[in-house]
Amino acid sequence: MSVDREALLEAALGATAFAYxxxxxxxxxxxxxxxxxxxxxxANVENASYGLSLxxxxxxxxxxxxxxxxxxxxxxxxxGGGPGGGSSVPLTPCGRCRQxxxxxxxxxxxxPVVWCAGGEEVLEVRLSDLLPHSFGADSFGRDADx
Ligand code: THU
Numbered sequence: 421m422s423v424d425r426e427a428l429l430e431a432a433l434g435a436t437a438f439a440y441x442x443x444x445x446x447x448x449x450x451x452x453x454x455x456x457x458x459x460x461x462x463a464n465v466e467n468a469s470y471g472l473s474l475x476x477x478x479x480x481x482x483x484x485x486x487x488x489x490x491x492x493x494x495x496x497x498x499x500g501g502g503p504g505g506g507s508s509v510p511l512t513p514c515g516r517c518r519q520x521x522x523x524x525x526x527x528x529x530x531x532p533v534v535w536c537a538g539g540e541e542v543l544e545v546r547l548s549d550l551l552p553h554s555f556g557a558d559s560f561g562r563d564a565d566x
Contacts, residue, residue, distance in 0.1 A: 446464070447502075450513075496535065512545075519551065
């Protein structure tokens with residue numbers, strides 16, 4: 421099943437309402453689209469010890485994996501912004517989130533499309549373009565069978 425871009429972006433936007441971002445004021449929402457049609461969302465969760473903050477994408481992956489999902493990730497949408505409005509440039513996942521998304525994607529052997537909202541147009545990229553030559557279970561001979 422293919423994932424509808426607008427529906428996934430809408431889900432990501434809805435998730436921004438649950439962001440806990442009192443320090444940056446930057447509310448991010450992420451939505452994961454699965455092959456079975458399921459959408460799992462996440463929002464950023466900050467901490468007074470700033471470095472412990474969790475990005476929306478990481479929260480979404482943790483939520484999905486806690487539901488037992490071990491693959492089937494076919495699309496990702498990310499959106500957000502500050503109090504003054506949406507991001508003026510496409511909101512691409514940070515480096516750590518690319519690796520976190522990659523773990524779930526690799527479990528199912530998929531290369532998800534990533535829709536990054538912000539600015540005039542939605543940037544569309546593949547996870548493998550955001551994270552080329554990725555590190556994974558194969559890299560050190562492990563079999564991550566979930
Ligand atoms: N943030 C995300 O949630 N996802 C990203 O990919 C980039 C950054 C969050 C982390 C922090 O809470 C806020 O945005 C500002 O960096």
